[in-house]
Amino acid sequence: MEGGRGDGRGPLECRATFLRTGVVGGATGSAYLEVGRSTRMVVSVWGPRQRDRDGEGSSPHEMQLDCHVHLPFARGEAEEAAGSRGTERERTLARQLEQGILPSIQQDRLKKCCVEVQCTILESNGSDFTPAILCTSFALASSNIPLYDLMTSCTLVVVEGRILLDPTAAELARSEDEVSLAYMPSRDQVTFVQACGDWSERSFKECMDNCVDGCKKMRAVMRSFLVELGEGGGRPASHSLDYFQGGGEVCDQGPGAGEDDAGEKAPMSGGDDDEPRREGGGGAARFEESRVSEKLGNLVVADQDLDAELDTLLDV
């Protein structure tokens, strides 16, 4: 690997990600996410319920997505010093999360409803936005809320002229340019962009392309975790590997990706050994499994619908 990334990753390599559903009992859906063992968060989805008549947001007939972000421990020294900056960060992140995730929900089927998302970031190393989107989308997929697609996300920075995917906090602090995207792969739609830096037209397009490739890789990882859940977790490794190679056209480092995958398995088994946690969500997890496979079915149907829709559009 080209050096300089501290953790031995290549420039376009993401950290190993671990996802698990059914961690919050009583919620409609929930998910736990770990990225590279230094970013951890829990997202729970509540509802749909009737929306507040005078709530914030668009007209009272539309669906309302109510996002809350909590950062109980994951505060940098800067925030600690500034005191109130922590809540400012929570609020900004909640707004971004809402913007990013809303287009993936089939809002027409949830009119006048409110879906509540509670995101607790336990530990954070790098961008908060990207893992929050992944985890929320995964939690939504494990609930019964109708979606168009899994929402994926990726952050890219340019440090000393080099493009780096999935930066750590140290890399973020040194970044000259920074782009965060939320992207729905099966619809090929970018639903959220946040970028800051200095680009020409060409170089900005290049950064976007790299970021979208990162999102596509992340989709492969997320789908593999969904499939594991759907299959009851029988042979997780082989499945996730298949999916990873299935998305091979977007995967620059094939063998590297395989190793990555092995890396993901390690925390997975670690999680299973953790008895109390397992017992806590055991019943719920089994219940979720059937839902998830159902959900996967829905997703596939949605894809086909879209294809048909596209075909008719193209014919016209």
Next chain:
Amino acid sequence: MATTGEDVWVAGVRGNVRQDGRENSEYRRITIQNGTIEHAQGSALVQIGDTKVLAAASLEIGEPREGRPKSGVVRVTVDCTLCYPVDGTNWRSYDRYGKDLASQVEDLYNGPRGSSKGVLDEENDLCLAEGQSVWCFTIDCVVLSDDGSLLDCLSLACRSCLCDVGIPKFEVLETNEVGPSGPEITIEEDPNQYWQLQCARVPVYVSLGLVETLWVYDLCKNEENHCRSRLTFGVDASGAIKQVVSGASGTCVNYSRNVANIIEAACLAGRKLLSSIDSVDQGKDQHLFHIGK
């Protein structure tokens, strides 16, 4: 069949007609008046159609930000409680909205975290004593009315009032490392000598509404309600992209088909907008923009 207001609007955009008679690539009338507030060091009243923003810049000597010992500081506040119907406690949400807008414009001026310079530092030397004293600008904006494209109007107002700022010529005579209240500098001031802040490379926002494979410039409020997909680019006079943010309710860009065209459209608009603003004399302050293509 067109049934709702949104459908009508989308059909209009396909036919390159909008409700107020503009084409998709046409801006509303933009008016910039400098010096509207007599006692401010720099001020501007900017109108895009019926969107009106009043901005005033004040100047002081302060400490630089951490990690940027030589660059100036820009702070922005936005008050948008005047332009919305406020009852009960919902002023809070507008208060927050104003803060969000302000932090976004601040980010535009300060650039990404890792860079050592802000936008203003590229052309101006705002450092008095490295690591101790730099020029600090506070831009206070009041939104008088919001009829869409508020960010565009805000960024134009900030840029125009910065262009209006005259900075006294100082000579730093002595720098003491430690004083009773932090570092001290001794300066000689000539009250009649001013230099004008150079703002040619200060970016402005260009907001695009996205409809299928088409894009629309300068949405008015009504159109913003119909158009959920919006993207805002911070673009400078050379067409360089400094910042990109999604619109209020998310953006749906059909990526592989559209993205190159949208980026190109935003850069083109930024270049044209700024070149025509910069080429207009102070006295003649009304222009109408048509981006073309």
